[in-house]
Amino acid sequence: METNQANQEFQSDFLSVTDARQAIADLVTSSYESSGMHLRKETLPLHQCLGRILASDLLSPIDVPAHDNSAMDGYAFNSSELSDDRQDLALTIIGTLHAGQTEMPTVKSGQCIKIMTGALMPTTCDTVVPQEFTKTLSNGLVSFSSDVVRAGENRRLRGEDLQSGKAAILQGRILRPADLGLAASLGIHQLEVYQRTKVAILSSGNELCDIHESLAPGKIFDSNRYSLRACIERLGMEVIDCGIVRDNPDNLRKAFITAAQTADVIISSGGVSVGEADFTKQMMEELGEVGFWKIAMRPGRPMAFGSLKPSSSKSTPTVFFGLPGNPVAVMVTFYQFVRNALLQLNGAKWVEIPLIPVRSAVGIRKKSGRTEFQRGILFQDDRGQWAVKTTGSQGAGILRSMSEANCFIILHHDQGNIEPGDWVDVEIFDGLL
Structure with missing residues (x-):
């Protein structure tokens, strides 16, 4: 009974994942978006813009399409030829129009013109009958039934996709391949x-050694900086690698002050628990403000968030994330808290990743009162239905579980044990675009 009571008291001051995300969003909004001082702009050639964030609405300089044109291969004619009695029509073919052709013959009553997809519509034509619905007669006529096409069908009107002066892509968009193609289609180069955004990363711990060093007894290779660097660069941001910092207040103080002078954001890993050698919290209280420290989640419970005070060389505070030291926990907390904040700090909108419900192929033990981020493998079962299973052992130090996974299985705050066949939410690691 005493153990349970102590555990309840320990859990009572933990922030939920939802509240933690809101706390981060509030700081981003109040400290950065309101001032806009961190949003520096530059103009780049179109081919260098993939993954970058659009700084202003992209207005179309032209109508799209620029002219009325045919939506498919067929025969263009005036809809006045159509009758209500659904009888077959027979129209005289006066020629052929190809895409790019600008000489427009006059199509008169009783006539039509063969037309290719994308070709300009003659001024006297407003309808295209698809070629597969027609029959070409030996006397230069084409025949088709009146009920296979309605007036105005299969014609694309000038500006129906996008009118000149209208926004083609909105500010805050993380530019994807289709966006660059759209810009190119408008003649924008x-x-x-x-x-x-400049993001400084560092790892804290006396036990760490760099991958270029020999592994001495009692030491471990620092993987967190390499995971974090890849996560940040994948977002299209600039990384400042501050290396490994030993668990010493003076070293940490110097590292944080130096990083804050050049970086918009600092991300450290390790040193945020309650151990005697964990000095990150002490430095945060000295140099800035601490947002929170304990989150009701697994993995990644100890996490620091706040900001370092502006310096004489920098007019805005530097956002600070102190992530756990365990390799899986550092990646989970990055993706669940830091990713969206970095994108928003860089001016992005619409940054949420959708959750997809699938059935669990396995049972999963889960305590209510915390959110868990299990590493999962999304696959098709024997019936061709999508299902998910865990990667096996879910220890916070087992980085292989992240390497083998293709999704997070998100077990929400109030969920309990999962039985095989139960629905769970997954968050897919990689997307098509």
Whole structure:
């Protein structure tokens, strides 16, 4: 009974994942978006804009399409030829129009013209009957039934996709391949984007050694900086690698002050628990403000968030994330808290990743009162239905579980044990675009 009571008291001051995300969003909004001082802009050639964030609405300089044109291969004619009695029509073919052709013959009553997809519509034509619904007669006529096409069908009107002066892509968009193709289709060769957010990373711990060093007894290789660097660069941002910092207040103080002078965001890993050698919290209280420290989640319970005070060389505070030291926990907390914040700090909108419900192929033990991020493998079962299973052992130090996974299985705060066949939410790691 005493153990349970102590555990309840320990859990009572934990933030939920939802509240933690809101706390981060509030700081981003109040400290950065309101001032806009961190949103620096630059103009880049179109081919360098993939993954960058659009800094202003992209207005179309032209109508799309620029002219009325045919939506498919067929025969263009005036809809006045159509009758209500659904009888077959026979129209005289006066020629052929190809895409790119600008000489427009006059199509008169009783006539039609063969037309290719994308070809300009003659001024006297407003309808195209698809070629597969027609029959070509030997006397230069084409025949088709009146009920296979309605007036105005299969014609694309000038500006129906996008009118000149209207926004083609909205500010805050993380630019994807289709966006660059859309810009190119409008004749635009450069875009104004936000400059990349500068993110400083460091690892804290006396037990760490770099991968270029020999592994001495009692030491472990530092993997967190390499995971974090890849996560940040994948977002299209600039990384400042501050290396490994030993568990010493003076070393940490110097590292944080130096990083804050050049970086918009600092991300450290390790040193945020309650151990005697964990000095990150002490430095945060000295140099800035601490947002929170304990989150009701697994893995990743100890986590620091706040900001370092502006310095004489920098007018805005530097956002600080103190992530756990365990390799899986550092990646989970990055993706669940830091990713969206970095994108928003860089001017992005619409940054949420959708959750997809699938059935669990396995049973999963889960305590209510915390959110768990299990590493999962999404697959098709024997019936061709999508299902998910865990990667096996879910220890916070087992980085292989992240390497083998293709999704997070998200077990929400109030959920309990999962039985095989139960629905669970998954968050897929990689997307098509």
